[in-house]
Every structure is written in structure tokens, then in C-alpha cells.
Amino acid sequence: MDDNQFMVLRDVTKVYPMGDTDVQALRGVNLQIRAGEFVAILGPSGSGKSTIMHILGCLDTPTSGTYHLDGVGIQGLDPNELAEIRNSRIGFVFQSFHLLPRATACENVELPLVFAGVNAADRRTMAERVLEQVGLGHRMRHLPNELSGGERQRVAIARSLVNGPSILLADEPTGNLDSRSGAEILALFEQLHAEGRTVILVTHDESIAQRTQRVISIFDGKIQPD
Amino acid sequence: MSSVSHLIRQLKQDRIRIALTLFGIVWGTVSITVLSALGESVHRALLKGQKGQGDGLVRVAGGVTSRPYAGYPRGRWIGFIRRDGQLIRDKVPEAELVCAEFGAPFREVAWRGRVINVQMLGVEPAYRDLRSCFPQEGGRFINDLDMRQRRRVAFLGNDIKEKLFGEASAVGQTVRIMNLPFTVIGVLRPKLQLSSYFTLDKSAVFIPASTFESLIGWRHVSGILYRPKDPATGQKTNATVRTLLAARHGCDPNDSRVWNVYNTQELVDILNDVGFGMRVFMFLIGALTLIVAGVGVANIMFVLVQDSTRQIGIKMAVGAKPRQILRQYLLEGFALVLLGGVIGLLVSWAVLWLIRQIPMDQEGLAYLGRPELSPVTALTVSSVLALIALAAGFFPARRAASVDPVEALRYE
Ligand SMILES: Nc1ncnc2c1ncn2[C@@H]1O[C@H](COP(=O)(O)OP(=O)(O)OP(=O)(O)O)[C@@H](O)[C@H]1O
Numbered sequence: 045m046d047d048n049q050f051m052v053l054r055d056v057t058k059v060y061p062m063g064d065t066d067v068q069a070l071r072g073v074n075l076q077i078r079a080g081e082f083v084a085i086l087g088p089s090g091s092g093k094s095t096i097m098h099i100l101g102c103l104d105t106p107t108s109g110t111y112h113l114d115g116v117g118i119q120g121l122d123p124n125e126l127a128e129i130r131n132s133r134i135g136f137v138f139q140s141f142h143l144l145p146r147a148t149a150c151e152n153v154e155l156p157l158v159f160a161g162v163n164a165a166d167r168r169t170m171a172e173r174v175l176e177q178v179g180l181g182h183r184m185r186h187l188p189n190e191l192s193g194g195e196r197q198r199v200a201i202a203r204s205l206v207n208g209p210s211i212l213l214a215d216e217p218t219g220n221l222d223s224r225s226g227a228e229i230l231a232l233f234e235q236l237h238a239e240g241r242t243v244i245l246v247t248h249d250e251s252i253a254q255r256t257q258r259v260i261s262i263f264d265g266k267i268q269p270d
Numbered sequence: 271m272s273s274v275s276h277l278i279r280q281l282k283q284d285r286i287r288i289a290l291t292l293f294g295i296v297w298g299t300v301s302i303t304v305l306s307a308l309g310e311s312v313h314r315a316l317l318k319g320q321k322g323q324g325d326g327l328v329r330v331a332g333g334v335t336s337r338p339y340a341g342y343p344r345g346r347w348i349g350f351i352r353r354d355g356q357l358i359r360d361k362v363p364e365a366e367l368v369c370a371e372f373g374a375p376f377r378e379v380a381w382r383g384r385v386i387n388v389q390m391l392g393v394e395p396a397y398r399d400l401r402s403c404f405p406q407e408g409g410r411f412i413n414d415l416d417m418r419q420r421r422r423v424a425f426l427g428n429d430i431k432e433k434l435f436g437e438a439s440a441v442g443q444t445v446r447i448m449n450l451p452f453t454v455i456g457v458l459r460p461k462l463q464l465s466s467y468f469t470l471d472k473s474a475v476f477i478p479a480s481t482f483e484s485l486i487g488w489r490h491v492s493g494i495l496y497r498p499k500d501p502a503t504g505q506k507t508n509a510t511v512r513t514l515l516a517a518r519h520g521c522d523p524n525d526s527r528v529w530n531v532y533n534t535q536e537l538v539d540i541l542n543d544v545g546f547g548m549r550v551f552m553f554l555i556g557a558l559t560l561i562v563a564g565v566g567v568a569n570i571m572f573v574l575v576q577d578s579t580r581q582i583g584i585k586m587a588v589g590a591k592p593r594q595i596l597r598q599y600l601l602e603g604f605a606l607v608l609l610g611g612v613i614g615l616l617v618s619w620a621v622l623w624l625i626r627q628i629p630m631d632q633e634g635l636a637y638l639g640r641p642e643l644s645p646v647t648a649l650t651v652s653s654v655l656a657l658i659a660l661a662a663g664f665f666p667a668r669r670a671a672s673v674d675p676v677e678a679l680r681y682e
């Protein structure tokens with residue numbers, strides 16, 4: 045498989061029906077991302093960054109156009125098959141962490157493994173290992189509201205890593221953090237990229253985008269030429 | 271996080287709501303179970319009461335011919351005599367416990383100045399087994415020797431004994447019937463009897479048919495009782511008896527006006543229909559209660575799904591298949607209903623146990639019988655519960671599975 049064709053969006057549009065009018069979130073996006081790239085998707089609020097990321101992560105499907113992930117066209121897949129891909133190949137990190145509030149750090153990290161059918165003992169071991177990896181070995185039994193923002197985002201990152209996916213998608217991962225925790229999280233993404241993962245970082249902050257290898261600018265649902 | 275531990279977490283969170291729902295299921299289960307069990311036991315008590323009159327008993331009495339036969343005009347009165355009973359005994363081996371019966375004029379029965387007016391029956395020894403007229407401890411029923419010697423002996427219904435003797439012992443005492451001394455040989459053991467054509471056995475006094483004959487001077491018996499040995503061929507036995515008696519008395523065996531047949535098997539059939547109808551009715555009432563409770567469970571499940579839309583979105587984002595979400599909520603609904611059902615069955619068992627502790631000596635209560643949690647009831651209730659559990663879990667689960675993760679994660 046040609047590296048150039050790892051993630052390929054062709055003429056992708058996304059339309060949200062809103063009462064009488066439709067919202068055009070994406071207006072014909074063409075985009076190719078190679079395996080192992082470290083990419084920033086940069087654009088102002090409402091430009092369609094998150095929408096692109098959801099499509100790249102198989103969380104959403106295009107209204108028209110095609111998306112091929114590693115040679116497989118995802119438009120023909122049903123929701124169960126998409127879930128399978130998300131579970132095994134993709135890790136998500138969100139601005140607002142999206143942790144289960146009543147589950148401990150460790151249980152949150154175990155979540156993807158539950159749906160992969162891993163048994164409880166193995167889940168525990170694997171979750172603890174990634175939590176150590178992101179520097180939270182001492183916070184395993186804490187609930188999200190007992191953790192700082194930076195720590196919560198590390199839990200979320202650990203969760204996105206636990207299934208060993210090759211793609212990490214992060215939507216404003218530092219948006220809710222102070223600059224110091226933000227810097228730590230960015231360093232973590234740099235390290236994860238260095239380990240060979242494809243990392244895609246959604247941001248509206250140019251200085252953050254500059255830390256990646258490649259910046260894709262988007263405005264009003266369209267990719268801007270470099 | 272397994273589905274069960276998730277459920278436990280939700281339980282802690284929504285304690286009151288879930289407790290109320292559980293209560294609904296428990297209540298529904300108890301009502302369907304107890305009502306079904308009561309229906310069953312009332313039915314059983316009714317049958318037993320019917321059997322108190324005699325199990326599968328047939329009684330033929332004479333009547334007036336309604337059509338001419340062999341040169342005789344219509345309107346002839348045909349009456350049977352004790353010899354007819356003997357004839358059936360000899361010629362129809364398919365009939366057992368054949369017994370002629372005279373009854374039942376009111377006669378004065380007196381003991382030590384206490385006088386009551388009682389219906390008196392003249393019967394043969396087979397009457398005891400035919401009608402379950404068993405004597406209390408220390409007594410006996412009329413026997414063959416009484417018959418042959420036309421003894422002046424009396425067997426008292428338990429109500430009569432009570433009225434005459436109170437607590438005192440009656441057996442061996444001499445009562446006066448029509449001013450003649452009769453020795454009391456036994457007192458009826460109390461039994462549940464629902465119906466009769468003269469009076470209930472407990473309020474009658476029985477003397478040997480032979481004694482009755484010579485004392486009162488009736489030629490014709492009031493009826494001849496017997497029981498077909500095999501209930502399955504009972505109709506055929508009855509026809510044989512009819513043909514035999516018709517030949518002897520010169521009338522048409524198919525002249526229905528002659529044959530005043532009283533057949534308890536037919537009453538039992540009716541009681542069975544009534545009992546069945548009652549049980550279905552009780553079951554439906556219980557099932558309705560349970561369905562209402564099931565709607566409650568579905569409702570709370572919808573609320574749970576509503577409240578955890580974001581969590582469902584998170585789970586889907588990390589790779590939960592809609593199918594897995596569906597299964598999780600289905601299981602939760604099922605677990606909830608099942609928990610309620612198990613508690614409900616236990617409570618029902620206890621309630622039925624309590625009902626069985628009520629002393630049943632009162633007439634009305636006797637028809638309650640002894641309700642029990644029969645395997646059939648338990649099984650039906652469990653199936654209904656399982657159905658309701660599936661239905662109550664399915665619709666909320668389907669909604670959970672159709673959550674759009676992007677939408678669910680958009681808002682804080
Ligand atoms: N479910 C939806 N229904 C209607 N409109 C939507 C929906 N989701 C997104 N939009 C619209 O689509 C456009 C792109 O949204 P998107 O979330 O991709 O923007 P974004 O670049 O991520 O913005 P932000 O930086 O604020 O997160 C916006 O105008 C948004 O209002």
C-alpha cells in the first residue's frame with residue numbers, strides 16, 4: 045500500500061440539516077495524509093475542523109464524497125463496522141476530555157478494551173501500563189473530578205492509546221488547560237508521534253499548529269492552499 | 271466496566287426511582303402469583319366440595335312417561351323399588367356402589383327433651399363410600415347386618431349431632447325418632463359438600479333403607495345411586511342401566527321424562543369450566559398489573575438512556591458498537607425486572623404461606639382452599655416476567671443504540 049494513500053478524503057461535503065436551511069460544514073474537501081504524519085488542522089471557530097476530524101476518525105460519515113482509510117472505503121460500512129475500526133485503529137482526545145464521571149482513571153482507560161472483548165484481568169494490566177506511560181501511575185483509582193485538567197487529559201490520552209491504535213485524533217486537546225499543562229500534553233503528542241503514530245491535532249491556535257510537521261488550514265468548510 | 275457493575279453504579283445514582291420501579295415489579299409479580307394461586311386453590315376447593323357429594327355419582331329417579339310404549343298410554347308413573355338396585359348390582363358389573371335411597375321426609379328426632387325436625391334418609395351401606403359419609407372416630411356407618419335385621423340404628427349428620435348433643439358423645443346413645451328408640455351408631459366426619467338434591471349430609475339423619483321401608487311403608491325408593499367404575503365409559507354404563515330398568519318396568523329407555531338422572535360428573539365439568547374461567551380472569555388481572563409495572567421499567571430505562579446520552583457517545587467514540595450498547599441496556603432492563611420478579615416470587619410464597627395459616631374451619635374460608643405456589647404458576651409468572659423484561663428493555667435499548675456520538679459529544 046502506498047504511504048500517500050493512508051487517509052484520503054475526496055470531494056467530501058458535510059451538510060447538517062437545520063430546519064429550513066442546511067448548514068454546509070464542509071464544502072468539498074480533498075485531503076491526503078500519510079501514515080506516521082504529524083498534522084495540524086488549523087482554522088477559526090466554525091470552520092469545520094471538528095467535522096473533518098470526526099470523518100477522519102470514522103465517528104461521522106460524509107454527506108457526499110469518499111473517504112478511504114488505509115485503502116478501505118468507509119462509506120459502505122455500517123455503524124457496527126465503523127465502531128470496530130474506531131476501537132482498533134483510532135484514538136480520540138477531546139478538548140473537554142469526555143471521561144466517564146463515575147469511573148476511576150483506570151476504569152476510564154479500560155473502556156475501549158471492554159468493547160474489544162478483553163477480559164477484566166488483562167484490561168486492568170493494560171490500562172495500568174498506559175497510565176504509567178503517561179505519568180499517572182499514582183492516580184489510577186482517582187475519579188475524574190479528583191484530578192487536575194492536565195491529569196484528566198492524560199487519562200483521556202491513555203484511553204486513546206490503550207488499544208494500540210496507529211492513529212491519534214485530538215480536538216483542541218489543550219483548549220481547557222493552562223499553558224504549562226498544555227505544553228506537557230503537546231510534548232506527549234510529539235513523543236507519541238515519534239513512536240510512529242499518525243497524529244492529527246485540531247486547533248485554532250497558530251503557535252500550536254507550528255509545532256507539527258504540516259499545517260492544513262481550513263476556512264469556511266474548505267481547505268486553504270498552503 | 272462490565273454491564274453489571276455499570277448497573278450497580280446506576281442503581282446508586284437513581285436509588286429512589288429504581289426502588290419505586292422495583293416495587294412496581296414486585297407488586298405486579300405478587301398480584302399475578304397470588305391471584306393465580308388463589309384461583310387454582312379455589313378451583314380445587316370447589317371440586318373437592320363437589321366430591322363431598324360423591325365423586326362421579328349418578329342418581330336415577332323415576333318419572334312420568336311422555337310417550338306411549340308397547341301398548342301402554344303415556345302419562346304412566348314409573349317408580350323404582352329396592353329390588354331394582356339389586357338387579358343393577360347383579361346385571362351391570364360396570365356400575366359399583368349401587369345404593370337405593372329413601373328420602374327425605376322431616377321427622378322429629380329427640381334426645382333428653384331436645385327435639386329437632388330433621389330430614390331423614392333411608393340408605394344402604396354402599397352410601398358410605400359413594401358419598402364419602404365416613405364416621406368420626408368411634409362410630410360406624412349402616413352395615414349389612416343393620417339392613418338384614420332392620421335395626422333401629424341411626425347415623426347422624428355432624429350438624430344434627432351438634433344440635434342434639436353439643437359437646438357430649440352421641441355414639442351409643444338412644445335418640446327417639448318418630449317416638450321410637452334408635453341407637454346412634456356413628457356421626458358424620460365433617461366434609462366439604464357444595465350441593466345436594468335433598469339436604470347436605472351434615473344436616474340429615476340416616477337409617478337403614480330396610481328399617482325405613484317397614485317404618486314409613488313407602489314402596490318406591492326416591493332414587494337409586496351408583497357410580498360407573500370407569501368414568502370414561504360412564505355414558506355407556508348409564509345406558510346399560512337404563513335399558514335394564516326400562517325392560518323391567520315396560521317403558522322406553524330413551525324417554526327422558528322417566529329418567530330423572532342426576533349426574534355429578536356433569537357438575538364437575540361445569541365446575542371445571544368455571545374454575546378455568548376464574549383462573550384466566552385472575553391471571554389477566556395479575557398480568558395487567560405486571561404490564562403496568564413493565565411500562566414503569568421501560569420509562570425509567572428511557573430516563574436512564576436520556577441521562578447517559580453523553581456517556582453513550584463517549585463509549586461509541588472509543589469503539590462501542592451500537593449492538594453492544596443495545597445488549598447492555600437490554601441486560602439492565604432484564605436484570606431490573608428479574609430482580610423484582612425474584613423478590614416478588616419470594617414475597618408471594620410468604621403471602622401464600624400466611625394465607626395457609628388462617629384457620630379454615632369457617633365455611634366461607636374453606637373455599638379459599640390451601641393456595642400454594644405451584645410449579646405451573648411459578649413457570650407462567652416467570653415467562654410473563656421474562657416477556658415483560660424483554661419488552662421493557664428493548665425500546666429504551668434501541669434508543670440508546672441509535673445515539674449519534676457526534677451529536678452526543680457536541681454539547682457540554
Ligand atoms: N450537528 C450539527 N448541526 C448543525 N450544524 C452543525 C452541527 N455540527 C456542526 N455544525 C456547524 O458546522 C460548522 C462547522 O462545525 P465544526 O464543529 O466542525 O466547527 P469547528 O471548526 O470545529 O469549530 P470550533 O473551533 O468552534 O470547534 C459550524 O458552523 C457548526 O455550527
Ligand SMILES: [Mg+2]
Binds near residue numbers: 093094215
Ligand atoms: Mg470544534
